[in-house]
Amino acid sequence: MIRDTSGQDVQLAPQSPWKNPRLLKQVGLGIVASAFVVWGLMSWQSTTAVDARLSLSRINIAAVERGDLVRDLVVQGKVVAANSPTLFSPAQGIVKFAVKAGDTVSAGQLLAQVDSPQLQNQLAQESALYSKLSVELARQKIQAKRQRLENTQKADLAKVDLAAARRELKRAKISLEKQIIPQLDFEKASDDMARAELEHAQAVQNAALENEALSFETQTLELQVSQQKLQMEELQRKVNELHIVSPVDGTIGSLATTQRAAVAANTPLLTVVDLTSFELEAAVPENYADDLGLTMAVEVTMGFEKLPGEITAIAPEVINNQVIARVRFTDGQPANLRQNLRLTARVLLESRENVMLVKRGGFLDQTGGRFAWKLNDQQQAVKVPITIGAWGLNQVEIVSGLEVGDQIITSAADELDKAQLVALKD
Structure with missing residues (x-):
């Protein structure tokens, strides 16, 4: 006879699933795993929202304000x-110093002397030529006076001859009317009168031309004398400059050459420091x-x-x-x-007065002054384009892109190179 399975079944009383420790452990592990998943998703979303993270301790923050900007340079x-003239040799020669480097000198004091025989000889020649031309000018003036006197005398004699010819013509006319002289003598007297008038006019004109020529010759000699005088005075000035004096009160800075050295013209000799x-x-x-x-x-x-x-x-x-x-x-x-x-x-x-200012910092060099990272109310910094104006020693002018009261990151950081949004943390 086959026995059934009824004898194997055991009836159990129903129990609450929350009293099963194994089940509770599995549920707890599931909750923890879900929490980690949620936290990871949130972290991933946060990471993808910002481009970089910076600690507030690593950066400098400054506020945009309005004020006066002084653009300066240190x-x-x-x-x-301010006055340290260098004295030069006026001509070729031998220099003789009267002072040494470091000596205190006053204005007008003799410092050095240049011995130039060539310049002295030129001055003597030009002086002699000036004296010669001066004598020739004086002789020309005397000759001109004599010639003017002769010209005046000739004109006066022609005037006397003209007066005599007029009287002779007058007597001849009276004699002809009384038939004392023939017609031929009257005509001869008329010709003498015309000749005398012509000679007188020519004498007056020749005297004027002679006087004008004499004035021209005298003026030419006067110009030569003046020219020679200027050349002589120029040489005299150069000779006087051979005595080199101090232009200011001061100290001898340095000697450019040695005592009794041969120097060329325009060679530096010494420096005077005021x-x-x-x-x-x-x-x-x-x-x-x-x-x-x-x-x-x-x-x-x-x-x-x-x-x-x-x-x-x-x-x-x-x-x-x-x-x-x-x-x-x-x-x-x-x-x-x-x-x-x-x-x-x-x-x-x-x-510049009443402009927007912000403190200078490394961000200007990092972006060339074209961008700044402005802080928002979510403890983040957003990259914004800006336009800067004048640069001061400690501040820079903001033309556009920011407003008064905005806070920006003024320091430079490698994380900011390609970041559009930066999260800031303590």
């Missing part, structure tokens, strides 16, 4: 003598050369003192990518200045 310079007047010689970078101008204001820092000045000269050439500018102190010579003293100068290139 350069280094050295104090130099220590009573100083200027600042500032080296300005080449890219600022076009912005410089005469009388431009400069602020010179000497210790804790600010000294006002102005640019008085700008060198036309560029040396070692720099342009040399001379700065004069406008409020008088400051005390304790000495040559070659190093000072800092602040050149005031431009001043």
